[in-house]
Amino acid sequence: MFEDIENISEQYRFNQKAAKGHVILRSEAYTTKSAFNNGITSVRTNSKLDERYERITAKNCNLYFNLKSSNIQLIGTSDIYYSTLVMENCIATVMSNETDFSLRDDL
Structure with missing residues (x-):
């Protein structure tokens, strides 16, 4: 699921959520x-x-990933992970597009 968020500076962001509701990618x-x-x-x-x-791998050894476009622009950043296996599983979820792409429009 993509959840849209408008912050006070009138900028828009989305969170991509896995089936169980946790955020796997922030725009x-x-x-x-x-x-x-x-x-x-x-x-x-x-x-x-x-x-x-x-x-x-961050300086404190935590793991995360960025998704980039073909022109190397940042599209989104993941949450922090403490294991390579969990991070790779989240990447696989994003890759599979098994998340719901519906949007909230109640801002």
């Missing part, structure tokens, strides 16, 4: 609803390609 900020919708389309397109995932 960058978009200044228009159109760009926001293009971001979701970009997730659908780029998430299927393993080379679009940047796997990162």
Whole structure:
């Protein structure tokens, strides 16, 4: 599921949630609803390609990933993971597009 969020600076963001409801990907900020919708389309397109995932180990050894577009623009960032297996399972979920792409429109 993609959940849309409008913050007080009038920027739009979305969270992609797994079937059980936890956030697996947070978007960058978009200044228009159109760009926001293009971001979701970009997730659908780029998430299927393993080379679009940047796997990162933070200085404190926590793990996370970024999803990037073909022009290397950041689309979204994952939550923090403590195990490579869990991180890779979340990437597989994003890749499979098994999440619901419905949007809330109650802002």
